[in-house]
Amino acid sequence: TAELVANAVEHTAGDGPIELVLELLPTGCQVEVHDPDPAPPGDLTVPHPAEPDPWQEHGRGLLLIRTLSSSCGHRPTDSGKAVWFRLPVVPAQRRPVR
Template identity: 65%
Template structure:
């Protein structure tokens, strides 16, 4: 559902690579929220389309910030056989900016991309 929402939001963009990157990074954020949030908890997807930028935020009920997005967090590289640990690495590497913030009921993890319209 999150991938479809991003595809629909960016349907007017003439930047296929930007659309694909936004879809990939959104899927990573949503997958992390589903994996790390207790079952049955609310997860929200917020998409902001600005003139030259797309900002995506995924909000969940777990107030614990993702350590890998903290400014001074170690940046371990996942091993070749490790099944997890690449999502936030992709977000840090492919987004223009990323971070996290506290919300009234948990946290939001976000990224922004430059997108051509």
């Protein structure tokens, strides 16, 4: 969530607000960040051909979102775009009976 919000703040053109939307679903949750810039985020749904440079401070956020989420993407909105990811429900762990 912090990565999408930080990307919206850093890379969004325009003066409109940034909105965070969290939706609880039966299968997990979906997190969306809405911003006023219609340009799609780079490398969110298409893996980058090269590994990130280990000496760079930037360039891993969308890789982490792609890796840790069950799905992710972006869509146009009336005021710009929404960038989203889904996290699945983690099944309850059974504890041994003592």
